Structures are given as C-alpha cells and as structure tokens.
Amino acid sequence: MRERVTADPFAFDPFSSPCCRVALLGFGTVGSAVARRLTTLDSDRAPAIRLTHVLDRRAEEKRRHTPLAGVAWTTEIADVLQSDADVVVEAIGGVDPAVEWIRAALAAGKSVVTANKQAIARHGAPLLALAARQGRQLRFEAAVGGAIPIVRAIGDGLAGDRITRIDAILNATTNAVLSLVEETGCSIDCAVRAAQALGYAEADPSADLDGDDARAKLAILCALAFGLRVDPSQIPAQSTASIDGADIARARARGAAIRQIAHADFDRATSTLTAWVAPIEVPRESIFGRATGPQNAAIVAGEHSGETGIFGVGAGGDATAVAILSDIAAIARDKAAVVPAPVLDSAFHIPHSSFQIPVAEAV
Numbered sequence: 001m002r003e004r005v006t007a008d009p010f011a012f013d014p015f016s017s018p019c020c021r022v023a024l025l026g027f028g029t030v031g032s033a034v035a036r037r038l039t040t041l042d043s044d045r046a047p048a049i050r051l052t053h054v055l056d057r058r059a060e061e062k063r064r065h066t067p068l069a070g071v072a073w074t075t076e077i078a079d080v081l082q083s084d085a086d087v088v089v090e091a092i093g094g095v096d097p098a099v100e101w102i103r104a105a106l107a108a109g110k111s112v113v114t115a116n117k118q119a120i121a122r123h124g125a126p127l128l129a130l131a132a133r134q135g136r137q138l139r140f141e142a143a144v145g146g147a148i149p150i151v152r153a154i155g156d157g158l159a160g161d162r163i164t165r166i167d168a169i170l171n172a173t174t175n176a177v178l179s180l181v182e183e184t185g186c187s188i189d190c191a192v193r194a195a196q197a198l199g200y201a202e203a204d205p206s207a208d209l210d211g212d213d214a215r216a217k218l219a220i221l222c223a224l225a226f227g228l229r230v231d232p233s234q235i236p237a238q239s240t241a242s243i244d245g246a247d248i249a250r251a252r253a254r255g256a257a258i259r260q261i262a263h264a265d266f267d268r269a270t271s272t273l274t275a276w277v278a279p280i281e282v283p284r285e286s287i288f289g290r291a292t293g294p295q296n297a298a299i300v301a302g303e304h305s306g307e308t309g310i311f312g313v314g315a316g317g318d319a320t321a322v323a324i325l326s327d328i329a330a331i332a333r334d335k336a337a338v339v340p341a342p343v344l345d346s347a348f349h350i351p352h353s354s355f356q357i358p359v360a361e362a363v
Ligand SMILES: NC(=O)c1ccc[n+]([C@@H]2O[C@H](COP(=O)([O-])OP(=O)(O)OC[C@H]3O[C@@H](n4cnc5c(N)ncnc54)[C@H](OP(=O)(O)O)[C@@H]3O)[C@@H](O)[C@H]2O)c1
Pocket: 025, 026, 027, 028, 029, 030, 031, 055, 056, 057, 058, 090, 091, 092, 093, 094, 096, 097, 115, 116, 117, 142, 143, 146, 314, 315, 316, 317, 320
C-alpha cells in the first residue's frame, strides 16, 4: 500500500490523477488573476491542473500584453467547446452571453466554475439540473463573498443543520465606501471616487450601493440555506447612496457603525421568508462593525449549531481567484462526481407583508 501525505491541495499524484485541463472565459480582473495562479502552480511536479485556453473579446491584445506559455487564445466560444478542456471557468460577468456559454459548456460535457452571481441567482436551477444530467459539476463559490467560503459553508459545512437566519455584508465595494466615509469624514461621492481609484468600485457603482449586487448574492444564499428560489428583484433594498457623514457620526457616537447588511430569515412554520438589503447600524465591535475596506462577513444561524461566523476579503482579483481555484481543485479531485445540487426547484414568492427594513429607525 502506498500512502501520500501532502499539504498542497494542487499536488495530485500524477500516477493516479489525470491532468485537469482548464479553459478560461474572460481575461479581466478575476480571469487574469486565475490565469496567473494556474500558470504558476507547482512546476516541479507533473502539473495536475493546467490552463489550456483563454477566451476574451480582446484576445490578441491581451495575449501580446500577457503571454502565457502553452495557452491557446481565442475570441470564439466554439474553440473552447470543441477543445479537450475538462473545466470551463466563466469570468466574463453579466447574463448574456455568460449564461448561454455556461449552458453550452455543460452540454459539451465540461464542468463549469463561475464567479457570476447574476447568472446563478437568475438561472442557477436549470443550469444545476443540466450539470446533474450531464454528470458534470457547476460550482460557484466565487459568486458570493469573494474569498470567504460561504457557499460551501452553507451548502456543505452546515448541511446537517436547519438554517434559520443569515445576516451578511456581501458587497465589498459598498463596505469600502462606507469605511472611507467613516475614516475620512468625506461624502459618499468622494469615497466612491477614492474607491474607484483603489480598484474597489466600478465606473458605475449603483448596482453595489443600491443593493442589486447584494440582492443577487442573498438570493443564492436563500436557495442554499432554505431551499427557496427567490427572484432577486423581489428582495427589497434601500440604497446606501443617501448615507452621509452626519449619519455615520451619529452612529459612531452611539458606539455603532453603518454597514450594508443583507438579511434573510425563514419561518418554516408559516413558510414566510423575510429578506432585505439595507444600510443599518451595527455595533462597532461586532463582526460587521469590524469589517472594513473590501471585507465581507456573515453570521449564519442554525437550529442546532447556533451562530457561525465567516469573515474575510470579499472582492479583488487575487481573493476571488482563491475561490475559483478551490472549485477547480474540488472538480479535479473527483471529476466523475456530480455536485449535490442545492434545492432550487420551487419558485417562492416573498409575501409583501414579510418585508422588514429597519433602516429608517436605525440610521
Ligand atoms: N472583480 C471582483 O472583485 C469580483 C469578485 C467576485 C466576483 N466577481 C465576478 O467575476 C466576474 C468577472 O468580473 P471582473 O471584475 O473580472 O470583470 P472584468 O474585469 O470586466 O472582466 C471581464 C472580462 O471578460 C471580457 N468579456 C466581457 N464580455 C465578453 C464577451 N461577450 N466576450 C468575450 N469577452 C468578454 C472583458 O473584456 P474587456 O476587457 O474588453 O471588457 C474582460 O476581459 C463577474 O461575474 C463578477 O461579478 C468579480
């Protein structure tokens, strides 16, 4: 009997693990960080995970700027679908054509890893069903919370409990903006410009500040935690854009901080989901008050386990690439496995009476 003990999750035994070939869709902030990691994995051993293809609409320009040995660059999805890649990583974002390309990759017999919350929140159920039919995996740890492993924590780690409540900071941009206002006393607009300069905020930060991004992530967590299919646009959201320095100063005087919190709790007895995204006051010394810059945090409450906290970096290419590489590693370890699909098969409509936004009183 031969035993092999290693602390390196990517160091598969080259004699028993076939090489896992990876094709990457999108060479932007996240995609380029994934490529950087994949092309610098342990080179002393037979590489168990290898980047073989990169698709990007500006493939030629990016290839010239960042040459990657042994990697084929393309602008055509057909090249990826017809390739021998085992895993397709989707890092282009948005719904169109990302969802269609995820579907096509699964149909072509590939497993898929995506960082795309909109694609999973809106189309996760049929895509997971397709993956199961195909005997392939669809993994999406990077779609919620950047590097924090909240998808796996809820979907696997706490699967033995009955989850009752989630409170979380899920949008790193908004957290970075609120932290900057807190630190400097500047306006939200000025903090947005500073966050853009630091690479934490996009040119149009409204999806972050208004809560759309967090709503999509919360919808994914509701599916994992409660088995509910929730339309993100049904989750009420209050924008953080109107928070100003005076709100933050008032909160500080009360020993509190303002954070954009995504909340969901599910009362199984009455089948009532309460869900919202809003800027609210949190105690400064709480896990949420201590989350600054692009950090995310979550408290997941279960009937038997009580409260479990998760804290870490919620965005950025390198941090998000960690979640993607972890998903690739999970697939590479067990290529034949079908991901235990979260129960996403029943449409759930949130009754309006269950909406609760404690913002007006709190801020
Ligand atoms: N950035 C983060 O911190 C972060 C964290 C967690 C999850 N995510 C998710 O990761 C995904 C990617 O985000 P990102 O920040 O890396 O975005 P990004 O920097 O804009 O990268 C997207 C890349 O895909 C390319 N692309 C877009 N549409 C395409 C198309 N139709 N055909 C070919 N190429 C296309 C873009 O080309 P151009 O350069 O020409 O635009 C760009 O290179 C999104 O789903 C995002 O929500 C991001």
